[in-house]
Amino acid sequence: MFDQINNNVTRYHTFNKEELAFFNSLLKPIRYKKKSHLLQAGEVCNFEGFITKGCIMTYLLNEEGKETVLYFSVENWWVSDICSFNEQTKSDFYIQALEDTDLLILNPQSKEELLFKVPAFERTFRLMIQKNLSVMQNRLHSIIAKSAEARYADFIKRYPSIPQRVSQHHIASYLGVTPEFLSKIRAKLAKQ
Amino acid sequence: MFDQINNNVTRYHTFNKEELAFFNSLLKPIRYKKKSHLLQAGEVCNFEGFITKGCIMTYLLNEEGKETVLYFSVENWWVSDICSFNEQTKSDFYIQALEDTDLLILNPQSKEELLFKVPAFERTFRLMIQKNLSVMQNRLHSIIAKSAEARYADFIKRYPSIPQRVSQHHIASYLGVTPEFLSKIRAKLAKQ
DNA sequence: CGTCTATTTGAATGTACTCAAAAGCGGTGG
DNA sequence: CCACCGCTTTTGAGTACATTCAAATAGACG
Numbered sequence: 001m002f003d004q005i006n007n008n009v010t011r012y013h014t015f016n017k018e019e020l021a022f023f024n025s026l027l028k029p030i031r032y033k034k035k036s037h038l039l040q041a042g043e044v045c046n047f048e049g050f051i052t053k054g055c056i057m058t059y060l061l062n063e064e065g066k067e068t069v070l071y072f073s074v075e076n077w078w079v080s081d082i083c084s085f086n087e088q089t090k091s092d093f094y095i096q097a098l099e100d101t102d103l104l105i106l107n108p109q110s111k112e113e114l115l116f117k118v119p120a121f122e123r124t125f126r127l128m129i130q131k132n133l134s135v136m137q138n139r140l141h142s143i144i145a146k147s148a149e150a151r152y153a154d155f156i157k158r159y160p161s162i163p164q165r166v167s168q169h170h171i172a173s174y175l176g177v178t179p180e181f182l183s184k185i186r187a188k189l190a191k192q
Numbered sequence: 193m194f195d196q197i198n199n200n201v202t203r204y205h206t207f208n209k210e211e212l213a214f215f216n217s218l219l220k221p222i223r224y225k226k227k228s229h230l231l232q233a234g235e236v237c238n239f240e241g242f243i244t245k246g247c248i249m250t251y252l253l254n255e256e257g258k259e260t261v262l263y264f265s266v267e268n269w270w271v272s273d274i275c276s277f278n279e280q281t282k283s284d285f286y287i288q289a290l291e292d293t294d295l296l297i298l299n300p301q302s303k304e305e306l307l308f309k310v311p312a313f314e315r316t317f318r319l320m321i322q323k324n325l326s327v328m329q330n331r332l333h334s335i336i337a338k339s340a341e342a343r344y345a346d347f348i349k350r351y352p353s354i355p356q357r358v359s360q361h362h363i364a365s366y367l368g369v370t371p372e373f374l375s376k377i378r379a380k381l382a383k384q
Numbered sequence: 385c386g387t388c389t390a391t392t393t394g395a396a397t398g399t400a401c402t403c404a405a406a407a408g409c410g411g412t413g414g
Numbered sequence: 415c416c417a418c419c420g421c422t423t424t425t426g427a428g429t430a431c432a433t434t435c436a437a438a439t440a441g442a443c444g
Contacts, residue, residue, distance in 0.1 A: 168390075
């Protein structure tokens with residue numbers, strides 16, 4: 001049950017058996033049904049979750065109700081609104097299960113306990129955020145510097161499993177185009 | 193000399209006099225001339241710098257040589273390629289002084305020493321990255337969901353001092369439009 | 385099988401880009 | 415002091431990429 005998450009955190013730092021056992025004792029398994037929300041805008045995010053199975057998206061709505069997908073998250077990824085979680089402020093995000101999804105979650109108390117007992121996790125979490133930042137920098141670059149067609153090509157190359165699991169509507173929103181235009185891009189690429 | 197930076201780090205956690213004194217002892221002041229580079233793509237970033245005076249931009253070049261500005265940084269902001277710095281990997285970024293700029297910098301050794309002697313800084317740095325991530329999430333949202341005109345309006349409202357210090361060429365690149373089109377946006381907004 | 389939703393297709397439109405040229409502006413030297 | 419140079423910004427015409435709206439088609443699910 002904890003193999004996946006233990007593999008994940010040991011990518012950043014080697015923890016010993018006791019440390020991992022303590023870490024695991026703090027995790028709470030939870031299941032979300034497809035289409036249910038883990039978080040809605042205006043709520044405080046009280047979890048950092050590791051996905052053992054399933055698929056989740058994090059999105060925003062603007063004033064006119066237009067959706068912007070910030071992240072897709074699948075098995076072996078973490079999901080949270082880190083800022084809301086850490087500062088216990090209201091989130092702007094919606095986090096929604098796109099499939100039935102199993103998570104292991106930390107709440108603010110258990111995370112604090114973990115950091116107190118095993119301070120090396122502080123570094124682990126920092127490196128995770130750093131990785132996240134790096135991904136966002138890349139995405140900003142690609143959306144500024146590349147055409148929609150190039151962004152889509154990059155996306156299916158980098159995340160080949162996502163298009164099979166997620167509707168084009170959501171992928172279009174992630175790429176920053178309309179679903180209609182994504183459909184035209186796909187038609188064009190399929191012809192080649 | 194250290195007031196600015198001490199104010200900055202104590203926004204996240206209250207350090208005592210000795211801790212701050214030790215922190216300050218690790219900082220190295222350095223000055224960059226206008227137009228000089230602090231970092232070029234392909235190099236490893238060996239600094240985390242706090243700007244006491246001046247203005248800096250972090251940008252990327254794509255294959256065709258098109259520039260994308262990721263960050264402008266002015267007084268009381270940090271500047272670095274955090275990922276390159278922490279993992280000691282080659283950077284994709286260029287970091288350039290837009291004015292004569294004074295910095296206080298940490299190198300990897302001094303940062304490590306700091307974290308070892310004053311572990312609370314680990315949290316401080318994590319919160320700084322988190323803030324950074326939050327800014328990037330916002331920017332991605334605005335570039336996906338808003339028109340260039342709205343992005344420019346937001347930008348001058350949020351960072352009113354930057355347009356006075358930075359060329360429109362660079363601002364256009366930050367906003368993800370051409371300089372010509374930014375000029376047209378400005379003409380339109382001025383008319384109103 | 386029928387209903388509901390997702391995807392595709394097409395025509396008209398709009399936002400932003402390219403390229404070229406003109407205007408503005410700051411610095412330098414005569 | 416002003417004339418000239420180089421660089422930045424503006425303006426304009428034509429074009430391309432992406433959107434909107436509407437309708438048709440395909441797929442998914444009870």
